[in-house]
Amino acid sequence: MKATLACTALTPLALMFLAVPANAQAEPSGPEIEGAVRFGLPALFAGYRATCSAQLSPDGYVAQNADRLVAKFADGADAHWPAAKAALSTLGDDQGMDSVMLAQMPDDALKPFVTALLQQMVATEIKPAQCVDVERGLELIDPLPADNIAGLIGFMVEMAERRDSGSDIAGAAGE
Secondary structure (H helix, E strand, O other), X not given: OOOOOOOOOOHHHHOOOOOOOOOOOOOOOHHHHXXXXXXXXXXXXXXXXXXXXXXXXXXXXXXXXXHHXXXXXXXXXXXXXXXXXXXXXXXXXXXXXXXXHHHHOOHHHHHHHHHHHHHHHHXXXXXXHHHHHHHHHHHHHOOOOHHHHHHHHHHHHHHHHHHHHOOOHHHHOOO
């Protein structure tokens, strides 16, 4: 399930923590992916800003809208923690994490760990040359509510997984 989405400027924000090796034993469900993305949006945006603030115009879209976007992504994100935790448990062993240990950690200890991990992954994985493209992508999807943004990204991840696994996308969608 090596999900790569060259068609979206949001790929660096959303897929850093969802890319799973081709030999992965299990894949998160669609709702788990969507919930994980929704929970992770604040951390993903923070990681993007940490990497890209120097690359973006001080008068650009992110500079003018950062506080509002932070609030938008944070509002309601915690409600999606159960799905994010389920996705993490599904992926844990395949990513070198002990999923049993993770499952036993109290949420108040695990959530900040996952949040920091997501933020750091984006901050280290995103390329400075992608910053302006991601800014444009954020501007294009900003009119959508955060839940719809997560749903759209989750849908794109599912489509990429089907493509990468060789599934017939139209057939898989019931068309």
